[in-house]
Amino acid sequence: MDGTVPYPSRKCLATTVTPSETPTSYSAASKHSEWRDAMNQEYQALLQNHTWTVVPPNPSSNVLGCRWVYRTKLHADGSIKRRKVWLVAKGYHQQPDLDLHETFSPVVKALTIRLILSLAVARGWPLCQIDIQNAFLHGTLTDQKVQKALLQSDVQAKSDKSPVTVADYGSQALVSFVLERELPSDSFSLVAEEDSGDLRKESGQETLQRITKLVNDTIVNDGSFSVPTLTMEDMLRAIDSGKSDGGSHGRHWVLDPIDGTKGFVRGDQYAIALALLDEGKVVLGVLACPNLPLASIGGNRLHSSHDEVGCLFFAKVGAGTYMQSLDGSSPIKVNVSTTDNSEEASFFESFEAAHSSHDLSSSIAKKLGVKAPPVRIDSQAKYGALSRGDGAIYLRFPRKGYREKIWDHAAGCIVVTEAGGVVADAAGNPLDFSKGKYLDLDTGILATNEKLMPLLLKAVRESLEEIPSAL
Template structure:
């Protein structure tokens, strides 16, 4: 089945959301950032991005019913004292939509923006169609002026069928470099994939044509590099890398940018082992971008990730993404490391 209409709408929505985020990141102030009840940071860009994606999808896909599973809600924005922040978000959304001729000048009110944000409260599930959105993936990196991503995917009958990711700080040139901070030169990439059609990348500003990308052809683990989140180094990851013979230091970066970089061969392995529940919006777009580029995304036992159980992934122990060539040896290294960890904890 072709998803051309849905893919076009998703590309427009993500591109505009990225445009808003770029504007905010350039002039980020303390009043643009605050802490949610779970102690994680959130910015005006997170809310503005979510509102824009919903508004664009509704306009482009009308009259189809829209189910959106997204990270944010408007509860904090409805509290007394948040009026100035809400006004800023509303202006950001209006100004960004006005930059696109097909959207035109919008008479949006603050209530319209609040409603657009809250339409991301769907629970998803195995039936029907559900859009899955990470409005600003890697908020901590975004705040520091580093890598972040806007990720949007479509789930149909429990399967991810397309994904679009904007990586506004990712250099256009595909090389094996350190992407923890933006490199000089041209930056800003848009990745997109639809099931059975491959993965493509182009400049975020749309000035370059899409080019098909493929995962790395490296088949020697000693020559591979791996990605992990930009947090405290995970000893378990190091154990796996050592068993594979990987000698390069890990590329640490927040957000689904890791999936994007892996899909075009900037590295060969992505490891994510954590005791926390994993939200589907953190992996949905990235999983299809990597798989359509010839890679594999699975849990620690080699099973495909299950996005049909609601807002959280159903998976065994951890998440790994790599190439077809390296997957057998990676799974072996994961199993051995897990057995050693169990023995050491006895």
């Protein structure tokens, strides 16, 4: 009624429940020809790719078993898209001092490989050989199904009353655990949103148990890491690894484990946002947006519940921005809109009016002659959508006194700038990520292309003078 494009359709979430026919054991799966075919295909692929070598048993070795993991992928209308199976090693039988640090899993996740490749490039590591037997992208904490399941029972109230879910903590524990494992370095530094304070209290014990189960289940289902079952203490440690303050020296990872928690809780947009700071500058950014359609969501386009969702954006300084589906399609290079006609420049803003003044953005849009209604979505998915030209402008005007955090903008910022866009505060200054956890900036955040930025800054200045009470 107020001109907002309601987005995304809730209908697409109706398909996120695990189909009851997905088997949980080999004996159940082997009763169905479709699952037998899927296992057969997978097994042939593993053989063709020479995934293993058969050797005689060695009495001094700890022989691990393996098991099949099953997943049904659905189209947006609920019909079956694909039956996926993975053969994973039972890493939880690995033993300390024997084989604890060895990797036996015959599968690897493309997302993990991509992240690691980006790390290698950013850190100047030599890449000797990359031998990907089978590349799989599948359910993790970024999964819609996990979102749905968590929403039933796991929303907690943080002491600051913002909604925080088991997923926030679980995602932070998992990303922190993976980064530390992949980057064994004394100087590992992570600036992340959550801390373990509430979980260490008596009242946090049940939540901590749920987080621990979620993270262990995710690791087992994923199959990329053969690690022993993690304990509650491991969870607290992994979450607390994100306690760094960042700053202008050295390298710091910056993580928002679930950005747009309110969107996540509503069943709308959210993002997992990871960036790398080097000497105070963002040099790498990855944005996973599990509910964002692969097709454009800009302007007046009508959205359909049949839209395929799940986008991964990644950007490295000087190397452009790429997008691929979370299902593992080939990445495509994306670019911001090149329009210089402000009338056709549709714009993004927060879904939550409390996060950004809708009155101010409406006044700015009027000055620019923007015809399309605002596209209001949660999280840094806005930066992702902007980077591929779905709209041409992103406006964010929090109330006076609100201090922006670096994890809410670092990944999104490089995703937009590497796609040819400009991100600035309301005075036109670039965002400064070198000051620690906070971005000390003038009034608000704007993102658009180079041609439109001067016009936009002028409209912002005028609107701020006319309605200063909007903030």
